[in-house]
Amino acid sequence: MAIHLTKESKVLVQGMTGGEGMKHTRRMLAAGTNVVGGVNPRKAGRSVDFDVPQCLKGLGSTPIAVPVFGSVADGIRATGADVSVVFVPPAFAKAAVVEAADAGIGLAVVITEGIPVHDSVAFTAYAKTRGTRIIGPNCPGLITPGQSNAGIIPADITKPGRIGLVSKSGTLTYQLMYELRDIGFSTCVGIGGDPVVGTTHIDCLAAFQDDPDTELVVLIGEIGGDAEERAAAYIRDHVTKPVVGYIAGFTAPEGKTMGHAGAIVSGSSGTAAAKREALEAVGVGVGSTPTETARLVLERLGAGA
Amino acid sequence: MDLYEHQARELFEEHGILVPRAEVTDSPKEAREIARRLGGRVVVKAQVKTGGRGKAGGVKLAADPAAAEITARQILGMDIKGHTVGKVMLAQPVDIETEFYVSYVLDREAGGFLAIASAEGGMEIEEVAATRPQAVARIPIDPAEGVTSAKAGEIAKAAGLPPQTVDVLVRLWEVLVREDALLVEVNPLVRTGQGQILALDGKVTLDDNARFRQTRWGTDGVEHDDALEAAAAAKGLNYVKLDGEVGIIGNGAGLVMSTLDVVAGCGARPANFLDIGGGASARIMADGLSVILSDPAVKSVFVNVFGGITACDAVAEGIVQALDSVQLTKPLVVRLDGNNAARGRAVLDDRAHPLVQQATTMDGAALRAARLATTA
Numbered sequence: 001m002a003i004h005l006t007k008e009s010k011v012l013v014q015g016m017t018g019g020e021g022m023k024h025t026r027r028m029l030a031a032g033t034n035v036v037g038g039v040n041p042r043k044a045g046r047s048v049d050f051d052v053p054q055c056l057k058g059l060g061s062t063p064i065a066v067p068v069f070g071s072v073a074d075g076i077r078a079t080g081a082d083v084s085v086v087f088v089p090p091a092f093a094k095a096a097v098v099e100a101a102d103a104g105i106g107l108a109v110v111i112t113e114g115i116p117v118h119d120s121v122a123f124t125a126y127a128k129t130r131g132t133r134i135i136g137p138n139c140p141g142l143i144t145p146g147q148s149n150a151g152i153i154p155a156d157i158t159k160p161g162r163i164g165l166v167s168k169s170g171t172l173t174y175q176l177m178y179e180l181r182d183i184g185f186s187t188c189v190g191i192g193g194d195p196v197v198g199t200t201h202i203d204c205l206a207a208f209q210d211d212p213d214t215e216l217v218v219l220i221g222e223i224g225g226d227a228e229e230r231a232a233a234y235i236r237d238h239v240t241k242p243v244v245g246y247i248a249g250f251t252a253p254e255g256k257t258m259g260h261a262g263a264i265v266s267g268s269s270g271t272a273a274a275k276r277e278a279l280e281a282v283g284v285g286v287g288s289t290p291t292e293t294a295r296l297v298l299e300r301l302g303a304g305a
Numbered sequence: 306m307d308l309y310e311h312q313a314r315e316l317f318e319e320h321g322i323l324v325p326r327a328e329v330t331d332s333p334k335e336a337r338e339i340a341r342r343l344g345g346r347v348v349v350k351a352q353v354k355t356g357g358r359g360k361a362g363g364v365k366l367a368a369d370p371a372a373a374e375i376t377a378r379q380i381l382g383m384d385i386k387g388h389t390v391g392k393v394m395l396a397q398p399v400d401i402e403t404e405f406y407v408s409y410v411l412d413r414e415a416g417g418f419l420a421i422a423s424a425e426g427g428m429e430i431e432e433v434a435a436t437r438p439q440a441v442a443r444i445p446i447d448p449a450e451g452v453t454s455a456k457a458g459e460i461a462k463a464a465g466l467p468p469q470t471v472d473v474l475v476r477l478w479e480v481l482v483r484e485d486a487l488l489v490e491v492n493p494l495v496r497t498g499q500g501q502i503l504a505l506d507g508k509v510t511l512d513d514n515a516r517f518r519q520t521r522w523g524t525d526g527v528e529h530d531d532a533l534e535a536a537a538a539a540k541g542l543n544y545v546k547l548d549g550e551v552g553i554i555g556n557g558a559g560l561v562m563s564t565l566d567v568v569a570g571c572g573a574r575p576a577n578f579l580d581i582g583g584g585a586s587a588r589i590m591a592d593g594l595s596v597i598l599s600d601p602a603v604k605s606v607f608v609n610v611f612g613g614i615t616a617c618d619a620v621a622e623g624i625v626q627a628l629d630s631v632q633l634t635k636p637l638v639v640r641l642d643g644n645n646a647a648r649g650r651a652v653l654d655d656r657a658h659p660l661v662q663q664a665t666t667m668d669g670a671a672l673r674a675a676r677l678a679t680t681a
Contacts, residue, residue, distance in 0.1 A: 027614075090514065090517065091518065114514045115514060116485055116512050116514045116515035116518070117411065117485075117487055117512050117514065117515075118482065118485055118512065118515070121411075121416060121417050121418070121448045122448050122449075124416050125416065125417060125447075125448040126449070129449075152614060153613075154613035154614055154643075154644060156644065157613065157643055157644060167559070168559065169557060169558060169559020169560065169563075170557050170613075171555075171556055171559055171560035171611050172557070172559035172560055172563055173559075174557075174613040174643065175560060175611050175642070175643075175667075178611070178642065178643055193558060193559070195413045195487075196413060196417075198416075200414075220559070222558075222559055222562055223562070224413075225413040225414060226414060227413070227414060230414060246563075248559050248560075248562035248563040248566060249562040249565075249566070250565075250566045250569065251547070251562075251565040251566050251568075251569045251574075251575055252562060252565070252578075253545075253547065256545050256578075257545075258545060258558060258561075258562050258578055259543055259557075259558025259559075259561060259562070259578065259580040260558040260559070261513070261514060262413065263558060263562065267431070272566075288566075288567075288570055289563070289567045289570065289667065289671075290563060290667060291666060291667060291668050292668075
């Protein structure tokens with residue numbers, strides 16, 4: 001099963017013909033993603049050949065030709081696509097997401113970093129009215145190992161399994177995926193490090209709770225905002241599966257942005273300590289390092305087995 | 306980026322919000338001239354991007370142009386919470402009848418903006434909210450509709466503000482949207498003895514992500530508290546200076562934050578935050594190393610890289626090339642993990658630099674870097 005993304009997902013790539021789009025479309029194809037098309041109005045009607053390594057059975061060595069459509073709507077009409085991965089530059093991201101929502105895409109994964117907050121506010125609110133789920137922006141996307149990869153998460157560092165993961169951070173996601181590669185993951189979702197994101201920790205907790213393939217959830221948070229505190233309250237009231245947490249940014253000084261636009265402690269709010277306390281108060285084991293977090297996961301799974 | 310008060314005032318004025326007559330200067334002599342132009346009696350206000358200016362002696366009334374010059378001389382160069390005063394704003398005093406508070410702030414979890422307003426202005430809004438929460442109105446704004454006159458009327462009514470503030474609330478929203486601001490705050494918004502509504506002091510925070518379409522302020526307002534941060538910014542590095550002795554380089558904001566925490570957990574203090582991103586090229590590695598090594602407080606350096614998209618052997622090649630262009634003066638602990646980790650470690654072993662050591666785990670590497678820094 002997994003959440004939000006399966007091998008049935010048909011993926012369009014907005015911005016596929018750009019540098020990042022090309023590089024990651026090839027990687028998505030190599031991970032087995034069913035990439036059904038790219039979108040670029042200036043290159044509509046052509047197709048792009050991707051030389052995908054033969055890491056999957058049955059692919060052979062022939063290049064995979066991916067058609068380019070003039071619009072998301074054209075792509076959906078021709079292929080039945082239900083997921084779009086957005087690589088377009090910040091200045092054009094809002095228009096791209098609005099276009100995808102108008103075309104009726106079910107899920108838009110916005111990888112682009114550096115989108116103005118007013119644009120993110122506008123397109124996340126608009127997408128809600130159209131029934132489109134947004135993941136991101138400024139995120140690595142999501143992966144259901146062995147089935148599909150929508151975004152830039154490295155697919156070859158882990159394997160399919162029974163852990164669900166939701167995280168604000170890309171590299172911490174990879175670190176945990178790798179540390180727990182022997183158990184494997186149902187789905188890993190990088191929700192992004194911007195102040196305004198379309199999908200929250202809570203949205204993913206709810207989906208993992210309902211996913212029969214997920215036995216335990218890893219929740220990775222960082223300083224800024226109160227999404228983790230809200231997630232803790234949600235866990236207390238709605239999540240019966242074990243949850244293990246990790247929070248980054250205990251040593252971050254007040255008032256400084258730490259890499260991610262949303263990672264900032266303002267006054268006494270958004271601190272790592274408050275987030276850990278909130279999670280621990282509802283029975284979530286919180287690791288003090290990524291490695292200890294992985295160990296807590298093993299303990300919890302061992303106890304339940 | 307936060308704007309200075311005088312920049313916020315300028316924006317408010319452009320958007321048709323009444324503000325006191327005022328001018329800015331960095332010279333006491335000119336302050337005297339300005340005071341004369343403004344009618345003699347002026348308020349001299351330090352221009353710094355921090356709160357609590359009044360308490361720190363950065364806001365003073367001057368009775369005449371001569372006093373304005375003396376006061377400006379006192380305030381210019383003053384240190385307020387680590388910020389040096391480079392400019393003062395001289396403003397005409399205002400006959401204040403009542404003080405209000407209004408702001409639009411980003412509500413991260415709601416994914417939109419929130420109007421916060423109170424009839425009890427002048428003091429810190431957090432204090433009012435803590436002691437008398439019922440005195441503070443918080444109204445979410447629908448991003449598709451924004452603040453119409455009707456919405457502004459709702460905000461004013463909920464906060465107990467007079468009807469004349471409705472127009473100001475609409476115009477402030479225009480400031481927020483047109484300038485790509487994340488925060489617009491007026492505190493206090495005052496009603497004068499003559500019944501005018503005037504923005505007496507304001508704070509505006511602009512969205513750094515919107516710089517490509519908001520070029521007006523350039524990078525003038527970007528303050529670096531520290532020379533190393535300025536040097537790093539000039540090289541396009543994502544660097545924050547901290548007070549410790551272990552230099553940190555990592556890839557990905559979350560992993561770097563985590564690295565700082567793990568080093569702190571080993572009994573040392575991180576000297577900086579530096580995220581070199583996914584690519585970790587030789588040039589970025591060399592730039593990062595040179596900034597960190599120029600920090601005299603640094604006793605050891607910890608390079609913590611997870612090879613995902615860029616595999617560890619490529620990262621190791623980058624480190625080796627960087628070592629050719631940067632004179633390593635402190636011990637360097639490298640932890641490579643993820644794709645092609647074994648090959649990456651072999652690349653570094655082959656280079657056999659006497660000051661470079663490797664550790665296979667993040668926790669082990671952090672401990673080693675911490676010990677090197679605390680026993681050095």
